[in-house]
Amino acid sequence: MSVALPADGRAGTSAVQPGTTRKVTFGGRASTVVPVGAQAVSDPLDLGLRPGSNLTVTLYLADGQASDAVTSHPGSRTTSYMTSGNHVDDPDLGGAATTAHWYFLSGVEVLSKPAGAAAVVVGDSLTDGRGSTTDGNDRWPDRLLARLHARPETSGVAVLNQAAGGNRVLNDGLGPNASARFDRDVLAQSGVGWLILFEGVNDIGTADATEAAQRKVAEDLIAAYDQLVVRAHAQGILVYGATLTPFGGNSGYDDPDGHREAARQTVNRWIRTSGRFDTVLDFDRAVRDPERPRRLREAWDTGDHLHLNPAGYQALADAVPVRLFGPRRTSACARPGVGPTILEGGPTAPKGTGSP
Structure with a gap:
């Protein structure tokens, strides 16, 4: 090697x-x-x-x-x-x-220097970068890193993209589920001060499009998020929860009766209002069409009505306040690289x- x-x-x-x-x-x-x-x-x-x-x-x-x-x-x-x-x-x-x-x-x-720290992003293809440019490094975590390094106060922050396209929080799919891979992909990483959790759309999109099934997947996602927050907080890691972005019009995930959209709204409401996260990143609000909030903005839509293009990923990165990655309020268990x-x-x- x-x-x-x-x-x-x-x-x-x-x-x-x-x-x-x-x-x-x-x-x-x-x-x-x-x-x-x-x-x-x-x-x-x-x-x-x-x-x-x-x-x-x-x-x-x-x-x-x-x-x-x-x-x-x-x-x-x-x-x-x-x-x-x-x-x-x-x-x-x-x-x-x-x-x-x-x-x-x-x-x-x-x-890195002792003041350096890492922000881990757990996600699916929207973080893995489907719709981004091959060899272009223009996924939203890449763009967030550029924003962080443009400021002296946050120039020592690393961004660890721990996303896998097609991944789910609750069940294995493409790769082990987020709950199962949490120890390896988050807690075992060096110098972690923050976790951004942006995953769940594949759980909703692959569950049956019935009212009962979607009610259950929303409840199970909320319970799983709570568990991940508890596990991260136990290691002194701040957790930032990101709302799930729209998929209206997607041929696989959108359903005519709106049960999956109702589940997304239930999950997003909990993310915004539960108080379980140290900060909420409202990615839904950042990229949805103001006139059709169940859909992505057309200019940022790759055409499948689920994934974003590089301009859309820039919008996600811009929706993350870089001040959130200043001196850590807690770092008892963080380890330097x-x-x-x-x-x-x-x-x-x-x-x-x-x-x-």
Whole structure:
């Protein structure tokens, strides 16, 4: 395995900047075996990264890998290059086959100043970035990061996008449900001071479109949110709840009798008024059509009436007050980052089990 800075600093490029390639080791060894469902943490590297830097990570699978046991992130919307043989030291893989997915890599931890902290975002395809630009890094968490780093007071805040397209809060779907992955994707992350919870539309959209089924899914979502708040607060993490955005007109989720819309309104009412969240982010209000509040604004709609385009994702980012990420009111259990790379072994897919 090697890590380098990509040519021109751009995501998804096939070439790396000359002289930046670093060999990755594991306990001093040049390679490792990742047990199924486990993680392997690399030795730290000194790269002198600037905030917001892109990285190129190159892996060689010496013994191959069964295709059904590959940890993957199909919704990464970033180009990967695949070819036969060991090419971890190659400066350019321009002739290799490409795919807009990530594999194996779970995350990168970066050593930061003691005042640094992370905001974790738990979500589905609306946070994973369906509708954003491949290799463009214009998902709403990317845009939020840019806003945070534009202010000296919040320039030390990292944003960890722990979203998976098609994911649900209550039941497994594309990837383990949000409740099941909460320990791994939130509590086990380093230096977490804040959690943004923006998930639930897939639970509503995949439940039967009957009054009884939608009443139950709304009640169950509220109970699950409450549990996640309790678990985060126990670790000194502030929790910001985001209202669910409209899906009126979507061929799969909208229903003629309005039972799913009623469930969305029930959930949003609880998010706004329960007082369980440290702050409410009203994403519904930020992107809905004022004339047709069951629908997204037309200019920000990708056309499926569920997902947003880059301008819509900018609107979500703009709806998050950056002052919320100032000095933490509580940080008893937050831990500073220590610099290793983390890999995950299949077949239990991690946070990147992707967008349809």
